[in-house]
Amino acid sequence: MTKQYFTDFDQIPAYMDSFTNQENRSFTKARRTFRLDRMRAIMERLGNPQNCYRTIHVAGSKGKGSTSSFIAAGLKALGFKTGLYMSPHVVDYRERFTLAGEFFDDGIMLDTANQLRSLLEGFTFCDTYGENVPTTFELYTSFAFLLFKNAGCQWAVIETGLGGRLDATNIIIPQASVLTPIELEHTEILGGTIPLIATEKSKIIKPGIPVFVSRQLPEARKVFEEEAKAQKSPITFLEDRISIQRTSIQTYCEGIEEREQMELGFIDGFHADVSLKMLGQVQADNCALAILVLHSLGLMTADSLKAMENNTLPGRMERRFLHHPIFFDGAHTPKSIESTLSTFRSAFIGNGGVCIFCCVSGKDYQTLTGLILKSFSTIIVSRPGDFKKSNPELIYDTFLCSASQLYPNTVKNIILEKDPDRALASALELCEENQAVLVTGSFYMAGEIKEALCRLTGEKSN
Structure with a gap:
């Protein structure tokens, strides 16, 4: 009989997070923990469960979560x-492993x-580098x-979690490999150029397995082709197979989606x-790429x-309503923030709001x-939880300095409110x-304010 180590779900992430966690520590300190030897040993111990079903493997810098969810929905x-x-x-660890959402x-x-x-307790194994303790992501x-x-x-x-070549997921033999747009990200571990990052991601490509690739910078496309x-x-590259004509976003008003x-x-x-x-x-x-994958596999x-049309995902322009529309988006790179701001402006036709x-x-x-200063006159700097380090005071000071230099003749109302409940209340009052209201900057920021909204309304967070 299996020993009952866990009797409540919250005990599971607490246990797994007690190991080396690359999501919330220095990459330089975590660098030596990126290996596949150990993951293969764990899978062997478990009977290689990853071989018991067909898989589709998705890597990239941006959009891989959304693309994955579109494919799963289909x-x-x-x-x-x-x-x-x-x-x-965003809010609940259960979001990481679902039945298509x-x-x-x-x-x-x-x-x-x-x-x-039970299977891993007391199991000792050593990878090529002498490490015998799994990482959080491996668990x-x-x-x-x-x-x-x-x-x-x-x-x-x-x-994938990070990269591709040495990602813990890269032991599967999928039916298809999917690559979303490449940007400069996690340069400490993946490299400081687009070709270097693309090379890391490209290693999910397996011999003879079809590959489907989104729009890419030329230097990334070349790496994937090679x-x-x-x-x-x-x-197959998305732009070579599909013409995409984007028509419109309906203007938001209460009761109309x-x-x-x-x-x-x-x-x-x-x-x-x-x-x-x-x-x-x-x-x-992202949806077009997912459609390309399923259509090419004869599954469309x-x-x-x-x-796919009705698919939603936490923290991706996720919508709620309390007196005003509230959008939650985990954008955290310049390109993704630009995209989020463009979508927000399109939906509200220049009416603006509070960020x-x-x-x-x-x-x-x-x-x-x-980028945020260009689009908003009222900005509230809050705290994105404590899972990862942040410095709201530095962000606040940066907003003040940039506003005085770039917009000396424009009133910019910039507020520091680290408490998420008060930050949300202030945003709704000022709207x-x-x-x-747009909540953005990280998935953790979106999660904190989303939980604050649920406390305010009494709704469940998911």
């Missing part, structure tokens, strides 16, 4: 029991966690692989008119398309604050008629 609509493994979570029952999650710990990945097996999943969509050629893998409208035309004659709940050009591209139907913002340490905060 597979689920076909009647397949579909696991979805993603990171990070729906939480598993706590019972099977507890059983799986107890099984995992989460092992848990997801085992959970999907225990649940009887037929498909699983697996998002890797696919080396692996003898057929590669915004939709991202686009038309897709494939060179093989397939055509789709798509109306997405998830707003923005970025999401239009009207039901799949409908499921609650903070990014975690290590981000390009000077560029990010400059004028026909305006909205």
Whole structure:
């Protein structure tokens, strides 16, 4: 009988987070923990659960979570029991491993966690570098692989955590490899140029396995073409197969749902008119990539398309309403912030509103604050929790300095309010008629304010 190490779900992440966690520590300190030897040993110990269902592997700098969720939604609509493994979570750790967006029952999650710990307890193994303790991400990945097996999943969509080459997920042999846009990110570990980062991501390409790639910078595209050629893998680029015509976003008003409208035309004659709940050009591209993948695998139907249209994801222009529309978006790079701001402006046709913002340490905060200042006159700097280091005071001072230098003749109302409940209350109070609140800067910032909203309304966070 399996020993009962866990009796409550919250005990599971507490246990796993006690190991080396690359999500909230220095990359230089964590560098030596990125290995695949150990992950293969863990999977062997568990009976290689990752081989018990078909998989699609998704890597990239931006959009990989959304693309993964679109693919999973399409597979689920076909009647397949579909696991979805993603990171990070916005509010609840359960967001990381779902049945195409729906939480598993706590019972099977507890059983799986107890099984995992029982099999690994006392198990000693040494990888090539002499490390015999798994990392947090390796444990989460092992848990997801085992959970999907225990649940009887037929498909699983697996998002990489960081990079690709040495990512813990890179032990699967998928039905397809998917690569989303490459940006400069995590340069401490992945390299300081687009080609270096693209090279790391390209290593999810497996011999002979089809590869599907989103719009890319030329230098990233070249890397992917070369890797696919080396692996003898057929590669398809989104822009070579589909023409995308984005038409409009409906203007927001209470009781009317915004939709991202686009038309897709494939060179093989397939055509789709798509109306997405998830707003923005970025999401239009992510959905188009997901449609390309499923269409190419012979898994695209009207039901799949409908499921993709209605797909939503926490922290991706996620919408709530309390006196005013409130949008939660985890954008945290200059390009993603630009996209989020463009979508926000399109939805509200220049009416503006209030922005609650903070990014975690290590981000390009000077560029990010400059972009926010261009779009908002009222900005509230809050604190994105304590999972990762942040410095709200530095962000606040940067806003003040930039505002005085760049907008000396414009009134900019910049407020420091680290308490998320008070930050949300202030934003709603300062928001004028026909305006909205945008919460952005990190998934953790979105999560903090989302929880504050739930405390205010009494609703569940998910």
